[in-house]
Amino acid sequence: MADKKNIQYDDKEPVISIRDLKKSFGTLNVLNGIDVDIFKGENLAVLGRSGSGKSVLIKIISGLLKPDSGMVKVLGQEVDKISTAALQQLRLKIGFSFQSSALYDSMSVSENLAFPLVRNRRNLSTKEVNAAIESVLNDVGLSQTINQMPSELSGGQKKRIGIARTLILQPEIMLYDEPTAGLDPITCIEINNLIVKVQQQYNTSSIIITHDLTCAKTTANRVAMILDGKFLTTGSFEEVFNTEDVAVRTFYDYNFINSK
Amino acid sequence: MEPEMEIPVTTKPEKFVVSKNADSFFSGIYNVYVFIGRFFKEVFSRPFEFKEVINQCYQVGYKSLPLVSLTGFITGIVFTKQSRPSLSNFGASSWLPSLISIAIIRALAPLVTALIAAGKVGSNMGAELGSMKVTEQIDAMEVSATNPFKFLVVTRVLAITFMLPVLVLYTGFIGMIGAYLNIHANELTSFTAFFKSAFGTISFLDIFSSIFKATVYGFTIGVAGCYQGFYAQNGTQGVGRAANLAVVLSMFLIFLEEMVIVQFVNAIR
Numbered sequence: 307m308a309d310k311k312n313i314q315y316d317d318k319e320p321v322i323s324i325r326d327l328k329k330s331f332g333t334l335n336v337l338n339g340i341d342v343d344i345f346k347g348e349n350l351a352v353l354g355r356s357g358s359g360k361s362v363l364i365k366i367i368s369g370l371l372k373p374d375s376g377m378v379k380v381l382g383q384e385v386d387k388i389s390t391a392a393l394q395q396l397r398l399k400i401g402f403s404f405q406s407s408a409l410y411d412s413m414s415v416s417e418n419l420a421f422p423l424v425r426n427r428r429n430l431s432t433k434e435v436n437a438a439i440e441s442v443l444n445d446v447g448l449s450q451t452i453n454q455m456p457s458e459l460s461g462g463q464k465k466r467i468g469i470a471r472t473l474i475l476q477p478e479i480m481l482y483d484e485p486t487a488g489l490d491p492i493t494c495i496e497i498n499n500l501i502v503k504v505q506q507q508y509n510t511s512s513i514i515i516t517h518d519l520t521c522a523k524t525t526a527n528r529v530a531m532i533l534d535g536k537f538l539t540t541g542s543f544e545e546v547f548n549t550e551d552v553a554v555r556t557f558y559d560y561n562f563i564n565s566k
Numbered sequence: 567m568e569p570e571m572e573i574p575v576t577t578k579p580e581k582f583v584v585s586k587n588a589d590s591f592f593s594g595i596y597n598v599y600v601f602i603g604r605f606f607k608e609v610f611s612r613p614f615e616f617k618e619v620i621n622q623c624y625q626v627g628y629k630s631l632p633l634v635s636l637t638g639f640i641t642g643i644v645f646t647k648q649s650r651p652s653l654s655n656f657g658a659s660s661w662l663p664s665l666i667s668i669a670i671i672r673a674l675a676p677l678v679t680a681l682i683a684a685g686k687v688g689s690n691m692g693a694e695l696g697s698m699k700v701t702e703q704i705d706a707m708e709v710s711a712t713n714p715f716k717f718l719v720v721t722r723v724l725a726i727t728f729m730l731p732v733l734v735l736y737t738g739f740i741g742m743i744g745a746y747l748n749i750h751a752n753e754l755t756s757f758t759a760f761f762k763s764a765f766g767t768i769s770f771l772d773i774f775s776s777i778f779k780a781t782v783y784g785f786t787i788g789v790a791g792c793y794q795g796f797y798a799q800n801g802t803q804g805v806g807r808a809a810n811l812a813v814v815l816s817m818f819l820i821f822l823e824e825m826v827i828v829q830f831v832n833a834i835r
Binding site: 365368369370394395397398400402404405406408409410411421422425426468471472475 | 697698701702703705706707708709710711712713
């Protein structure tokens, strides 16, 4: 199993900086003042129950949702305040791996991978595009699927192709939305290893949204626990769960009992 | 026993301007207005998606040919058969080609083709975009720095707006062929005599108004289908609802537009 990178936090400028972030949907307040910094090369796992606003957080970071208030700075730019053109440029540096994989089901694997590349690097030749496709497919270990359609892939393969599609643009930041949800334990380990490999090989900073403690423990340098729309606690996996806080203990025990 | 965890939910009271349904209705109209405004903004801005427009024209136009051919042909035959007895009663069977051509070119071809397109193309747009929406494919496109509105909506609306007039002219031609075959079988009218009589009564305004109507209907089908699909919600149920609403809304608006355009054309005739 690959080891996650050691991160030195001294004198580092955060690549993602969030202050007092609030977001509500109708009458439901989902995020109630999130504060966090994510540093270069770091993996941060955000843990919490379904419906606790974890996915909303990364959708705001990628500009898919607008915050009600607060500041979200990504690579030095406030995502909700920059122009559409600037946001498009910023998105080239952010990879988003969706919970559902979100592969374009009318396109083959190679067309899925080529899509972001040919649209954003219009000067690339067909040969260069094909080389990039081969390279990312090798990185996720699925070279043999190049001509397959998404409907022919397993859940784990879809996740990996989804990650490959984001890697083809060589992002600086990776956002993973429930990367191991709905997968068998062996495939979960493969995905966890891939997340660590991406961190090392592409030197990405990542936010991993999950409720899978094994995923958080394996892939993250830091863990944040979200409760009542706020980060209840942040630190290493051991620091966060070596606590007497009832909510954190309950979440830990619940995962432990379920995994037995 | 598994420990219980409550999802913390903070709520604030709901407020409506008039009522929930009225607010929803007026905000829906406003959203369609914004959607159309965005279409006209995006259609003239770079990068232009020529390749995808051509691809959609193929999907919308070429793949609809078998259905509109059959429908146009049957419409021509049936309308001729239904009209013959009435004209024969007045000894006016020789007017049949003129009557048929006026009916097909002015009304039947645009309306029948538009209704077929609403059912086939509109529902397809609603279902396809709706499915892409609920499976996060549209979000995936957006985060990979591609404008999904331009790539998915603008191209589809343009394709159906361009292709429907072509399909209408084609349906009109096929309908006339159907009518000719029926008249030839019963009255032994020659091909030349039929078309001379048929086109003698058709003016430029008739053809222009048909093309104009088809353009308006095409735009309506495109906007209704794409709007419903692009904002689909609630999983597979939402996809079905989007496809259904795309057809119902398109057909309703087509009949409304038909009424307005016919009044307008008759006023300037």
